Amino acid sequence: xxxxxxxxxxxxxxxxxxxxxxxxxxxxxxxxxxxxxxxxxxxxxxxxxxxxxxxxxxxxxxxxxxxxxxxxxxxxxxxxxxxxxxxxxxxxxxxxxxxxxxxxxxxxxxxxxxxxxxxxxxxxxxxxxxxxxxxxxxxxxxxxxxxxxxxxxxxxxxxxxxxxxxxxxxxxxxxxxxxxxxxxxxxxxxxxxxxxxxxxxxxxxxxxxxxxxxxxxxxxxxxxxxxxxxxxxxxxxxxxxxxxxxxxxxxxxxxxxxxxxxxxxxxxxxxxxxxxxxxxxxxxxxxxxxxxxxxxxxxxxxxxxxxxxxxxxxxxxxxxxxxxxxxxxxxxxxxxxxxxxxxxxxxxxxxxxxxxxxxxxxxxxxxxxxxxxxxxxxxxxxxxxxxxxxxxxxxxxxxxxxxx
Amino acid sequence: xxxxxxxxxxxxxxxxxxxxxxxxxxxxxxxxxxxxxxxxxxxxxxxxxxxxxxxxxxxxxxxxxxxxxxxxxxxxxxxxxxxxxxxxxxxxxxxxxxxxxxxxxxxxxxxxxxxxxxxxxxxxxxxxxxxxxxxxxxxxxxxxxxxxxxxxxxxxxxxxxxxxxxxxxxxxxxxxxxxxxxxxxxxxxxxxxxxxxxxxxxxxxxxxxxxxxxxxxxxxxxxxxxxxxxxxxxxxxxxx
Ligand SMILES: Nc1ncnc2c1ncn2[C@@H]1O[C@H](COP(=O)(O)OP(=O)(O)OP(=O)(O)O)[C@@H](O)[C@H]1O
Ligand SMILES: [Mg+2]
Numbered sequence: 001x002x003x004x005x006x007x008x009x010x011x012x013x014x015x016x017x018x019x020x021x022x023x024x025x026x027x028x029x030x031x032x033x034x035x036x037x038x039x040x041x042x043x044x045x046x047x048x049x050x051x052x053x054x055x056x057x058x059x060x061x062x063x064x065x066x067x068x069x070x071x072x073x074x075x076x077x078x079x080x081x082x083x084x085x086x087x088x089x090x091x092x093x094x095x096x097x098x099x100x101x102x103x104x105x106x107x108x109x110x111x112x113x114x115x116x117x118x119x120x121x122x123x124x125x126x127x128x129x130x131x132x133x134x135x136x137x138x139x140x141x142x143x144x145x146x147x148x149x150x151x152x153x154x155x156x157x158x159x160x161x162x163x164x165x166x167x168x169x170x171x172x173x174x175x176x177x178x179x180x181x182x183x184x185x186x187x188x189x190x191x192x193x194x195x196x197x198x199x200x201x202x203x204x205x206x207x208x209x210x211x212x213x214x215x216x217x218x219x220x221x222x223x224x225x226x227x228x229x230x231x232x233x234x235x236x237x238x239x240x241x242x243x244x245x246x247x248x249x250x251x252x253x254x255x256x257x258x259x260x261x262x263x264x265x266x267x268x269x270x271x272x273x274x275x276x277x278x279x280x281x282x283x284x285x286x287x288x289x290x291x292x293x294x295x296x297x298x299x300x301x302x303x304x305x306x307x308x309x310x311x312x313x314x315x316x317x318x319x320x321x322x323x324x325x326x327x328x329x330x331x332x333x334x335x336x337x338x339x340x341x342x343x344x345x346x347x348x349x350x351x352x353x354x355x356x357x358x359x360x361x362x363x364x365x366x367x368x369x370x371x372x373x374x375x376x377x378x379x380x381x382x383x384x385x386x387x388x389x390x391x392x393x394x395x396x397x398x399x400x401x402x403x404x
Numbered sequence: 405x406x407x408x409x410x411x412x413x414x415x416x417x418x419x420x421x422x423x424x425x426x427x428x429x430x431x432x433x434x435x436x437x438x439x440x441x442x443x444x445x446x447x448x449x450x451x452x453x454x455x456x457x458x459x460x461x462x463x464x465x466x467x468x469x470x471x472x473x474x475x476x477x478x479x480x481x482x483x484x485x486x487x488x489x490x491x492x493x494x495x496x497x498x499x500x501x502x503x504x505x506x507x508x509x510x511x512x513x514x515x516x517x518x519x520x521x522x523x524x525x526x527x528x529x530x531x532x533x534x535x536x537x538x539x540x541x542x543x544x545x546x547x548x549x550x551x552x553x554x555x556x557x558x559x560x561x562x563x564x565x566x567x568x569x570x571x572x573x574x575x576x577x578x579x580x581x582x583x584x585x586x587x588x589x590x591x592x593x594x595x596x597x598x599x600x601x602x603x604x605x606x607x608x609x610x611x612x613x614x615x616x617x618x619x620x621x622x623x624x625x626x627x628x629x630x631x632x633x634x635x636x637x638x639x640x641x642x643x644x
Contacts, residue, residue: 001505001513008504293499300461300496301514301561302489305482399462402496403452 002307006314009287010322020283021323024378027276028327029334031269031374036335036364037343038265042258044359046247048189052127054250055094055219056228057235059084062243064216068113070099071171073214074242084220084235089227094118094125095215097205101168103148103198105156112152112198114166116205116215125219128186128199135160135184144204145183149194153185160184166200170210178208190357265367269374273381280382284316284389295393296401309390316386317379324378328371335366407470408569408601409435409458414467416453416624427453428464429624435569435603440595442612443605445621451605452573454621458603459492459571460484472568489517493562495572495604500558501546508533508542511561518565532560536590552583556590563594569601576611588614 010017050056059080064072074080077095084093097116102109115122119138123129128147129137138145146166148158158164160182167177180200188194206212222231228246235244248255288295295308345353346360353360367374411433418425428450435441443451456462458469460476461484468475471491479487488494501510508529515525533539536556546554555575562570572591576584588611594600604611612618620628 001509001516004509005502005504005513012504294502297496297499298502299485300459300488300494302485302487302517304485304489304517307517399456402461 002311003314006311007318009291009311009315010318013287013290016283016286017319017322020279020319021326023279024276024320024323025327025330027272028324028374028378029330031272032328032331032367033334033364034268035265035367035370035374036331036338037362038261039367040339040343040362040364041358042261043365044362045254045357046258048357048359049251049254050221050225050247052131052188053190053193054247055125056222056225056247057220057232058245058250059218059220059235059239060216060243060245062241065243068098068100068216070169070209070211070216073097073171073211073216074218075214077214077218080218080239083238084218087231087234089222089224089231090220091223092121092124092221094121094219094221095202096122096217096219097202097209097211097214098216099168099205099209101166103152103156104165104167105158105162108156110152110156112166113196114168114205115197115199116202116209117199118202122199125221127188131186131188132184133187135182138183138201142181142183144178144180145200146180147184147186147199148182149197150185150187151191151195152198153182155195158182158185166198168208170208172210176208176210178204180204187354189354189359191351191354193357265370266373266377269377273377277381277385280316280320280385281388283319284312284386285392287315288312288389288393292396292401296396296398299396300398300402305394308393312390312393313383313386316389317382320378320382320385324375328374332366335364338362338364339366406437407434408437408439408472409433409603410470411458412468412470414454414457414464414469416450416457416462417465420465426624428457430467431621431624431626433458433619433626435601437601438595438599439617440592440602440615441604441617441619442615443603443619443621444607444612445605447607449621450624451621453624455571455573455603455605459494460488489514490565491568493565493567493570495555495558495562495570495575497574497577498551500561501554503546506543506545507538507549507557510546510557511564514561515564520565528564532563535594536560550583552579552586555579555583555587559587559590559594563598563600569603572602572604574605574607576606576608581610584608584611 059074061072061074063069081093081095084090095118099114101112101114103112123137132147133150138147146164152158162182163179164182165177165179167175170176186194202215206214220231222228232244232246299308343362343364344360345362411431414428414431415426416428418427431454443454445451453462457464460479464477468477476484476487502513505513511529511532512525515528520528533542536559538553538556541549541553546557549557576587579587591602592614595602606612616632618630618632619626
């Protein structure tokens with residue numbers, strides 16, 4: 001009976017209840033929208049890290065990553081490449097020769113990481129070809145072509161066709177340098193990376209380094225994201241001499257970012273609910289105040305405090321939960337709509353987004369995995385918000401309430 | 405005959421520190437089972453205060469109240485809630501019913517609180533609504549009932565638990581003459597046929613005329629306690 005009373009009581013002041021139910025629906029929608037946006041951003045960030053930056057796995061000589069010294073190569077590169085490329089889980093393996101060096105023009109110089117790549121493989125592994133915004137891909141017949149990032153090009157005043165000199169040490173410690181011509185300028189979603197990385201062909205690079213049939217890094221792309229751990233284990237067994245890392249280990253900041261953002265999204269949800277709690281408390285207080293005589297009468301007749309409390313609690317929970325399905329539904333519809341269409345946030349500034357490594361076109365995704373957490377927060381909000389109004393109700397003295 | 409209410413020397417003082425108001429002043433009251441008694445007196449004479457204390461809604465500042473031999477002045481607030489639920493039927497002047505519940509649900513609610521079984525409830529509700537003549541209004545909300553009908557439902561609810569006695573504070577104050585007399589008919593009938601004890605306060609002479617005993621309060625003291633030996637003779641005997 002208390003249950004029926006609670007439900008009907010909500011509809012006594014329809015306008016007021018609808019306002020609070022709607023605000024909960026909107027608050028929940030806002031929360032879900034933020035979660036969906038975050039989820040979309042994180043997914044796209046992870047995709048970028050895997051598809052355009054580090055790949056699923058990378059293989060290096062165990063000493064290479066300490067100082068990027070050129071002598072720590074993976075020798076017998078061709079065999080390894082063939083071996084790994086033929087694994088069933090592997091979509092693609094792309095080798096890179098890497099060294100740190102100096103890029104110099106007539107007007108200035110800048111420290112860069114020089115990546116010697118096999119163009120056809122690199123275009124697949126890091127989408128290099130797609131990132132080109134000016135100029136053309138490596139022209140097979142030409143030697144000493146370089147592709148530079150937009151940020152670096154701007155800083156060094158480089159254009160397609162500009163000449164520059166790359167200087168670095170070879171495997172025996174001699175300083176070598178080569179004159180290169182800018183073939184293209186690229187831009188990725190990650191501006192800091194663009195500023196550091198330049199690409200040349202592995203042939204040109206290995207010739208200067210003095211190595212052959214060897215490279216420093218092998219990027220492995222898998223067919224399925226889920227296979228990362230198992231393939232890593234298989235490779236570790238097969239090639240114990242090499243350092244084999246997953247993208248999480250290579251880019252721990254991405255992993256951390258995803259985890260931090262997960263926590264933030266709950267915090268945002270709690271803040272939204274906290275704001276709503278005041279509205280709920282206010283509504284319930286008004287409802288109790290209006291019904292002072294009625295509650296006094298119920299107590300006079302012998303309704304005990306537990307029942308009065310459950311009445312207030314249930315009313316609050318109904319009031320809170322009534323808006324929940326609506327909010328979740330709108331959130332779900334909006335998330336799905338933009339998931340298909342994509343949400344362009346370049347209004348916030350492409351520069352800003354890309355300095356954090358994000359693509360401004362986001363595909364929000366309904367945070368189904370967080371739904372239980374969100375519901376829990378909503379229910380806790382209801383319970384907490386009912387406490388104060390319930391205390392007010394329980395403090396009523398029947399004699400005084402009835403005299404009013 | 406057995407005693408239902410035995411109030412000894414009870415008092416209630418408001419504002420004891422500033423200007424003390426003796427709402428009820430050293431009152432003795434004794435009620436036997438089956439009485440049909442009116443409490444009368446001018447406004448502010450202490451009728452409501454006295455009824456509230458007897459009903460366990462308010463605590464006297466002095467004296468003891470025995471209901472069926474139990475001293476309710478010794479009970480805690482929570483014990484009193486339970487005591488009221490099990491022993492006393494209430495009919496208030498107005499705003500008796502829970503507006504979101506139907507007439508039937510209002511009566512059933514109290515019976516549920518008393519943990520009466522469903523089958524027993526249904527039977528009792530049927531019987532009670534017959535007695536108050538509202539069998540056809542079972543599923544109406546209070547707002548759809550007239551003031552008189554609402555008070556009749558309140559009487560039905562007061563009786564639902566078969567209480568020791570029913571306290572009614574000016575039950576007819578908001579009713580027109582016809583409804584008032586109708587309510588009194590029902591109360592008198594229940595009193596006669598089921599031996600239910602009624603104690604009600606009133607200003608209305610026509611209601612007073614129906615009582616079999618009339619207690620008059622002035623300034624918190626009982627100044628007159630008249631038993632009407634029989635309604636035919638209307639022969640009054642002054643006890644005090
Ligand atoms: N809470 C209170 N604080 C102070 N004085 C009170 C309080 N309640 C009642 N009184 C006083 O106690 C006296 C008795 O009041 P009570 O309500 O019992 O009278 P009553 O006989 O029921 O009057 P009425 O016929 O108007 O209902 C009055 O003088 C009233 O002013
Ligand atoms: Mg009164």
